[in-house]
Amino acid sequence: MNTLDPADWSALRALGHQMLDDMVDHLATLRDQPVWRPMPEVLRESFAAPLPVQGTAPEALYARFRDEIQPYVTGNLHPRFMGWVHGGGNPVSMLAELLAGAMNANCGGRDHAGIVVERQVIAWAAAMLGMPAGTSGVLLTGSSMANFCAVLCARQKALGEAGHETGVAGARLTAYASAGAHRCIPAALDMAGLGRAALRKIPLDDQFRMDMDKLRAAIAADAAAGFRPFLVAATAGSVDTGAFDDLHIAAEIAAAHGAWFHVDGAFGALAALSPATRPLTAGLGRADSIAFDFHKWPQVTYSCGCVLVRDPAIHTATFAQPAPYLAAAPRGLAGGFPWPCDLGPDLSRGFSALKVWMSLSAYGTQGLAHVVETSCALAQRLAARVRASNRLTLLAPVPLNIVCFGIKGKSDDEVIDLVADLQEDGLFAPSTTRIGGRVAIRCAIVNHRTRAEDIDALVEEILRRIMAPAAG
Numbered sequence: 053m054n055t056l057d058p059a060d061w062s063a064l065r066a067l068g069h070q071m072l073d074d075m076v077d078h079l080a081t082l083r084d085q086p087v088w089r090p091m092p093e094v095l096r097e098s099f100a101a102p103l104p105v106q107g108t109a110p111e112a113l114y115a116r117f118r119d120e121i122q123p124y125v126t127g128n129l130h131p132r133f134m135g136w137v138h139g140g141g142n143p144v145s146m147l148a149e150l151l152a153g154a155m156n157a158n159c160g161g162r163d164h165a166g167i168v169v170e171r172q173v174i175a176w177a178a179a180m181l182g183m184p185a186g187t188s189g190v191l192l193t194g195s196s197m198a199n200f201c202a203v204l205c206a207r208q209k210a211l212g213e214a215g216h217e218t219g220v221a222g223a224r225l226t227a228y229a230s231a232g233a234h235r236c237i238p239a240a241l242d243m244a245g246l247g248r249a250a251l252r253k254i255p256l257d258d259q260f261r262m263d264m265d266k267l268r269a270a271i272a273a274d275a276a277a278g279f280r281p282f283l284v285a286a287t288a289g290s291v292d293t294g295a296f297d298d299l300h301i302a303a304e305i306a307a308a309h310g311a312w313f314h315v316d317g318a319f320g321a322l323a324a325l326s327p328a329t330r331p332l333t334a335g336l337g338r339a340d341s342i343a344f345d346f347h348k349w350p351q352v353t354y355s356c357g358c359v360l361v362r363d364p365a366i367h368t369a370t371f372a373q374p375a376p377y378l379a380a381a382p383r384g385l386a387g388g389f390p391w392p393c394d395l396g397p398d399l400s401r402g403f404s405a406l407k408v409w410m411s412l413s414a415y416g417t418q419g420l421a422h423v424v425e426t427s428c429a430l431a432q433r434l435a436a437r438v439r440a441s442n443r444l445t446l447l448a449p450v451p452l453n454i455v456c457f458g459i460k461g462k463s464d465d466e467v468i469d470l471v472a473d474l475q476e477d478g479l480f481a482p483s484t485t486r487i488g489g490r491v492a493i494r495c496a497i498v499n500h501r502t503r504a505e506d507i508d509a510l511v512e513e514i515l516r517r518i519m520a521p522a523a524g
């Protein structure tokens with residue numbers, strides 16, 4: 053064998069057709085399947101095998117995939133998966149992944165259609181979120197990376213070239229985000245070499261938003277103490293409750309101090325698509341940078357996030373690293389600057405732009421707005437069911453698509469057990485969080501397949517379980 057390709061393609065073609073048929077069947081019959089199944093121990097052990105020396109036929113590998121892998125993955129395709137904030141994927145994106153795999157394009161740079169498609173997707177993203185034409189951006193694995201890249205751009209603005217050469221020592225940079233910000237914000241400051249302590253966590257108001265008076269006070273105190281406030285990272289759709297910081301006020305406060313204004317809109321930024329929720333995102337278009345995910349509300353298959361950066365010059369200055377073997381040429385395959393590798397930390401990168409381009413084209417902003425609206429309406433339905441029950445209690449306002457509720461008379465441990473039981477029984481997959489020191493059942497309605505009957509069935513199942521007399 054002198055190539056990894058088969059001598060005769062017909063068996064591979066047949067296997068590929070079989071896979072495609074099976075996967076379409078899988079998507080078409082999701083409702084008949086459990087939301088999630090724990091992976092049996094014996095199967096886990098079969099993935100502690102030694103490194104294979106000899107090859108195995110792809111047919112045999114596919115059989116193992118079907119029996120040992122597919123049934124035990126996350127479950128976020130399923131309409132009754134409501135945990136964390138997971139997108140449900142979409143069939144067009146699935147097919148696009150096959151096409152992208154067949155192309156095996158390296159979208160780190162060079163002048164080819166993969167780069168052109170990614171630029172199209174970035175321009176659409178900017179338009180979708182109210183950023184100006186000419187906004188720079190790049191696709192990344194997710195919002196954790198997007199937030200990290202935004203922090204690096206903010207550092208670039210604050211320190212310029214000196215920050216690249218000598219680092220941040222002695223710069224005394226301080227950043228500000230709400231106490232409800234995602235954990236990737238302190239992580240981004242850590243990874244950027246600024247330290248988690250450089251992040252001031254501003255307390256929340258009674259609507260779970262950053263308290264803007266406290267933000268002003270914290271910045272003033274830091275500036276008086278000789279720190280350099282360089283970044284205000286507002287949240288558009290907080291991970292726990294879907295709360296929106298006041299983006300206009302945050303933008304003004306940042307501008308008053310010459311600080312970078314970043315918005316983590318991992319899922320919440322998509323509220324801009326619907327007239328009903330757009331007011332929550334007022335001020336989003338003033339951001340210096342926005343982090344958001346295509347793999348959450350826009351239902352693109354994992355993984356795909358995006359950072360948008362208003363000032364293309366700062367964006368490239370942050371990431372471009374000179375290297376003779378990567379020099380851009382005026383023409384030929386080495387043309388077409390700027391390359392995505394100058395807009396983020398990755399050099400080699402896959403063709404994620406294809407699944408985003410195909411998904412956005414297939415469904416349009418109308419289709420995605422409908423998903424956003426349905427998710428929010430279902431969250432309101434769930435909130436109403438919780439309010440109407442004398443056993444359940446709403447633990448946070450529901451401005452968007454996340455509902456946090458508790459069970460009266462149940463301890464934190466009992467609530468955690470109940471959620472794990474629902475998951476292990478394959479019925480529903482909500483998750484938990486802590487609100488005001490107390491464990492909450494957290495339902496994030498993100499999946500485009502979720503319907504009113506799923507919400508009602510969840511409430512009924514929880515009530516049935518907490519009313520049932522304790523088993524002997």
Ligand SMILES: *Cc1c(COP(=O)(O)O)cnc(C)c1O
Nearest residue numbers: 137194195196234290291318345
């Ligand atoms: C999901 C999420 C993130 C992290 O995004 P990943 O795509 O999981 O890396 C950051 N911020 C918020 C508000 C999120 O919901």
